[in-house]
Amino acid sequence: MAEKKKVTKKTTGSRTRKPKEIEVIDAIVDVEEETVEEVKEVKAKKTYRELRNELRSKKNEIEVEILNLNTGSTTCRDRNGRIVFDLHNQGDREFVVLADIYEVASRYKRFFEKHLIAIIDVDSDEYCIEDIIEYLGLNEIYDEIENYDTDYIMQILKLEPKKFEKFVEGANEDLVRIVSSRAADLFKQGKFDSRLKEKALSERLGREDLFEL
Numbered sequence: 001m002a003e004k005k006k007v008t009k010k011t012t013g014s015r016t017r018k019p020k021e022i023e024v025i026d027a028i029v030d031v032e033e034e035t036v037e038e039v040k041e042v043k044a045k046k047t048y049r050e051l052r053n054e055l056r057s058k059k060n061e062i063e064v065e066i067l068n069l070n071t072g073s074t075t076c077r078d079r080n081g082r083i084v085f086d087l088h089n090q091g092d093r094e095f096v097v098l099a100d101i102y103e104v105a106s107r108y109k110r111f112f113e114k115h116l117i118a119i120i121d122v123d124s125d126e127y128c129i130e131d132i133i134e135y136l137g138l139n140e141i142y143d144e145i146e147n148y149d150t151d152y153i154m155q156i157l158k159l160e161p162k163k164f165e166k167f168v169e170g171a172n173e174d175l176v177r178i179v180s181s182r183a184a185d186l187f188k189q190g191k192f193d194s195r196l197k198e199k200a201l202s203e204r205l206g207r208e209d210l211f212e213l
Contacts, residue, residue, distance in 0.1 A: 048134060055127070055135045059099040064132055065121035066101070068092045069153050069178060071185040074116045076104055087117070090182070091151070095123065098132070105136040112138055115178040120149045144171060153182050161196040168200045176204055187211050 046054070055062070068074050068087035076084040084100045087093075101119070104111055111117050122132050129149045133139060142148040147155060156179050159167060168176055180201040186192035202210045 046131075051131055051135055055098065055131070059102060060097060062098040062127065063095045063123040064098055064101055064119050064129075065093055065095050065123070066117045067120045067151060068116070069118055069151065069182075070116045071181050074111070076108060076111060078103060079107070085117075090185075093120070101132075102136060105138060112136075112141055114174045115153065118148060118150075118152065144175070153179055157183055157186070157192070157197070161194060164194075164197050165200045168204050173205075176201065180205055180207070180210060184210055188213065
């Protein structure tokens with residue numbers, strides 16, 4: 001009788017499986033590999049109406065984190081005089097309940113239009129920043145901005161000079177103004193030294209004195 005031998009066959013694939021033992025009788029036998037298809041669940045994108053209704057019902061439970069992009073203090077009070085947020089210095093952060101941010105976006109939209117604050121995080125496992133931006137109706141403001149959930153003003157200032165010039169030429173004036181304000185502040189601290197970028201900002205805003213000490 002032929003001696004039975006055990007051969008261990010290693011399989012390759014996206015999943016790690018226990019090696020499969022097969023019996024071979026005095027010969028190498030081709031064994032068809034098992035194929036495992038990995039099925040990824042794709043969630044359907046919610047419509048704006050669905051998103052709005054869900055977030056409306058949870059607006060007092062969800063908090064978002066905002067970042068002060070302004071070079072100075074940025075404070076907002078609601079119609080009753082209550083302080084919604086009070087950010088003293090550029091880079092300060094604060095968590096604010098979504099209901100309050102919705103009122104800011106509705107009644108005091110200039111905080112976003114003039115790029116004084118940015119939403120950088122949402123305290124939720126179910127919703128992302130893109131959902132919050134859509135719910136607040138701020139999509140158009142961020143059309144020309146990459147990574148708007150960060151200090152995007154500094155990212156713009158770090159662009160390669162030619163890209164920076166092109167950006168300044170075509171960007172919204174409110175965005176250019178806040179970029180120039182940050183650049184001028186850094187210039188006074190000796191942390192901004194780019195003649196090409198200074199020239200681009202000065203010419204766009206018609207401010208030859210922008211970088212004068």
